[in-house]
Amino acid sequence: MNAKIQTSVPLQIYTRLKPSDLPISTAELAKALIGCTLVRETPEGVTAGRIVEVEAYVPGDPASHAFRGKTPRTAAMFLSPYRAYVYLSYGTSWCMNVSSEPEGHGAGVLLRALEPLEGIPLMQIRRGTHTLRDLCRGPGRLCQAMAIDRSLNELDLLQQNALYLAAPVRKTGRVRKSKRIGISKAPDRLLRFYEAENSFVSGPRSLSP
DNA sequence: TAGGCGATGCTCT
DNA sequence: GAGCATCGCCTAG
Numbered sequence: 001m002n003a004k005i006q007t008s009v010p011l012q013i014y015t016r017l018k019p020s021d022l023p024i025s026t027a028e029l030a031k032a033l034i035g036c037t038l039v040r041e042t043p044e045g046v047t048a049g050r051i052v053e054v055e056a057y058v059p060g061d062p063a064s065h066a067f068r069g070k071t072p073r074t075a076a077m078f079l080s081p082y083r084a085y086v087y088l089s090y091g092t093s094w095c096m097n098v099s100s101e102p103e104g105h106g107a108g109v110l111l112r113a114l115e116p117l118e119g120i121p122l123m124q125i126r127r128g129t130h131t132l133r134d135l136c137r138g139p140g141r142l143c144q145a146m147a148i149d150r151s152l153n154e155l156d157l158l159q160q161n162a163l164y165l166a167a168p169v170r171k172t173g174r175v176r177k178s179k180r181i182g183i184s185k186a187p188d189r190l191l192r193f194y195e196a197e198n199s200f201v202s203g204p205r206s207l208s209p
Numbered sequence: 210t211a212g213g214c215g216a217t218g219c220t221c222t
Numbered sequence: 223g224a225g226c227a228t229c230g231c232c233t234a235g
Contacts, residue, residue, distance in 0.1 A: 055227070063227070065220095073220065090228045091218025097227090110227060140228050183227055 010046045011118055014039050014166035017158055021167070024081050026100040026107045030056035030193045033098065033109060033165075035172025037117065040146040040163050045122045047146050049114030049136050050169065053194040053201045055180045057097070059107045062185040066106030076154045078106045084163065086143070086153040093140025094149050098157060098165075112181070112192075113137050115200040116145070117169065137202045173197060 014037055023029050039048045057064035057077075065087070066077040076085035077099055085097040085108050097108030114136035116123055123135045123145040136142040143149070148163065157165045174196040179188055181202070194201045 057227080065227075068221085071221075087227090088219055090216090090226060091220095092216085093228050095227065112227085138228070180227075184225090 008041065008043060008045060010039065010041070010048065012048070012169070014048065014164075014169075017165045017167060019082065019158060022082065022165075024100070024102060026056045026058040026109060027191060029081075029098065029100045030054045030109045030191070031175055033111075034175045034193055034195055035168040035170075037166040037169055038111065038114060038146065038163070039166050040119075040148065041161050042147055044147075045119050047119030047122055048117045048166075049142075049146070050117055051111060051113075052115050052198045053111075053113035053192070055110040055112055056100075056191040056193070057108050057110060058191065059101055059105050061107070061189075061191075063180065063183045063187075063189075064107065066108070067185075070106065074106065077108045078104055079154060082157045082165070084148075084152050084155040084157055086148060086150050088150070089140060094143035095139040096143055096148050096152075110139060111142060112139050113194070113200055113202045114142050114146075115198060133199060137200055139202075 033051050033054050036051050065074045070078050076083055079099050080103045083099040089095045097110050100109050101107040116135050124130050127135050127145050135145045152163050176196045177190045178192045180192045
């Protein structure tokens with residue numbers, strides 16, 4: 001294997017998103033995030049990927065962790081917009097949301113899949129696989145590949161260097177919506193958004209309405 | 210490639 | 223103690 005040398009600075013210049021680039025509305029933010037770049041900088045190197053699949057968990061949504069009110073775990077969902085909400089799912093996998101409503105409202109956008117852009121050898125080491133398609137396909141895999149864990153909970157995704165959102169690196173394809181994956185409450189709401197015909201999208205494609 | 214299934218351990222009631 | 227916004231492995235087509 002001819003692994004590339006990792007650097008601690010991005011190989012590509014990413015244009016950070018500003019608050020004025022993004023809507024403050026959960027479903028609108030979910031759509032807007034498709035095609036944007038998520039960048040992670042660690043001492044081991046930089047990893048980055050295009051966001052290709054998300055799910056919106058809107059205020060008053062029974063499927064949302066915030067539905068029952070603020071708890072120590074879900075506090076990040078109640079912060080100002082564009083903060084990271086990182087939680088452990090099924091005791092095995094970290095999952096990451098972006099807070100999406102004004103402070104105190106409790107909502108978020110779950111990142112479900114990325115298309116790897118940079119730091120692929122590092123992602124392969126973290127994931128223990130060389131299969132490109134499986135590096136960031138699924139919310140738990142995405143967090144493992146990007147080294148996202150609870151230490152990044154409540155991080156401001158527009159202000160910090162460790163993890164931040166950046167502008168798309170290329171034109172975003174058609175965005176489609178469908179039912180959300182793996183939930184038992186409000187399963188019929190069309191709040192999953194993904195880039196059509198992108199092979200890095202997770203879940204069954206038959207969920208499309 | 211798609212679908213089924215069991216392991217997993219944290220969170221909340 | 224029950225539920226769960228998942229994953230990896232296995233099998234079938």
